[in-house]
Amino acid sequence: MLMIAKMRFFFFPAMAAGVLLMSGCQTSLPEKMGSPFKAIVKKIRKTDSAPAQPQNAPVYSGKTGTFSCGKETFSFQIGMIRTTFRGTNLWLPEAPGKGDNAFSPRMFDQVAAPLLAGGRARGTIRTVLLDPGHGGKDRGTLSVLKDREKDLNLALAKELKTQLEKQGFQVCLTRDDDRFIPLEERSPLAKKHKADLFLSIHHNAAGNASVRGVETFACTPGAGVCALPENTALAWQIQRQVAPPGSGLDRGVRFQNFVVLRTSEIPAVLIEAGFLSNASDAVSAADPAARRRFAAAVAKGVREFAGPPPKKIVKSAGTSAKGKKK
Ligand SMILES: [Zn+2]
Structure with a gap:
């Protein structure tokens, strides 16, 4: 019965939702109405009135x-x-x-x-291109534990692939082994992979060994072809997940004219996942469990930026009805 009731709403979702809205029932929905119905009402409410546009008037x-x-x-x-x-x-x-x-x-x-405006992507994000920094003859920085940045970047990118796939994204990498790729050739690979989003993965280093934490970079506005407002939104969504306020790890969203960012035609950021010159960060970078937690947080940030994954409504209605019987 539950399934039949739901099917009716799928046939007349707009009409049913419209009646509800016109009757002024905008705060709560009857208990029996399932989540797909609520989602439809939400969608209609969203488009019902145009969202407020930010104005440059401080x-x-x-x-x-x-x-x-x-x-x-x-x-x-x-x-x-x-x-x-x-x-x-x-x-x-x-x-x-x-x-x-x-x-x-x-x-x-x-x-x-x-x-x-909400920190969201404008278009659909299906495929993410991950770019583990350095590789081959370019080892990047060396951690206080003598780990090479190029290896830690690749390990994190591989874990991030797993976590992004869990979030429903398709994922490809600029390199999945220890090879050298010139900076200028990295973000153009997005075309080959038909990628919608580019994430470059690095680890940081500083002269002062006490400096630790995470930085997420977007391209400096106006540099190269990267003039996408979405870059800031993506960087912010990732940064707030990987280094939440109060964590002591939030070194902030920053803007830099990095080659891999300024040559990107799709939303792109570069994550500096921790300071290999700091003992705590170096231990975390080498620890698979910490790496998994970090990658899961990045993936959550990307999901927040991309918005909810597309749902196959009829299929999910069938699955949820079956699930309730168990
Ligand atoms: Zn690096």
Whole structure:
């Protein structure tokens, strides 16, 4: 019976949802209505009124400027590149000045607006191209445990492939063994693999051994062909999962003119997964369990960016009815 009731809604979903909305029933749905129905109503509600568009018009209070869009706000300090968005650190590509053009239109379009608008991808994300940094004659940095960055990058990329596949993505790699690939040849491989998203995987190093944590880089707005507002959204979604506010590991979303990012025509970020010059980070990088947790967090961030996976409605209705009997 449950299945038959559901099937009716699949035949007339828009009509049923429309009646509900017109009758003012917008806060709760009857218990008997299954989740696919709720999803349809949600979808219709979403498209029912156009979402608020971020506007480049900051409101100032002292040295703090704030953009608002719906319930979301993005704040910055005059003269400071460091800011946060929903608790995650973010280093602006340039320091905001004062007055109406304090925040350059390009920085607004590429950094603030995509976050205020929800941090989501514009198109469908099906295939992810992973790029384990370095390889072959280029070993990258060396950890305090004498592990080579190129090996740790590949190990993390392979684990990330598993975790992204669990999230429903197709995954390919720029290299799946120890070989050298010039930087300029990496992101163009996206065309060959028909990839929708590019993630470059690295580990960091610093002169100061106490420095640790994660950094996620997007291409500097205006550099190369990478002028995609989605880059900031993707970097932020990943950073807040791998280094949540309060974890002590959040070194922030940053902007850099890296070759692999500026040559990418699809949303692209570069993750510096930890400092191999720091003992704690070096141990984590070499530990398979820690690597799995890190990869699962990256995959969750990518899923948040991409939005819910497409559902085959009729098939899932059948499975859920069977599942309930058990
Ligand atoms: Zn590297």
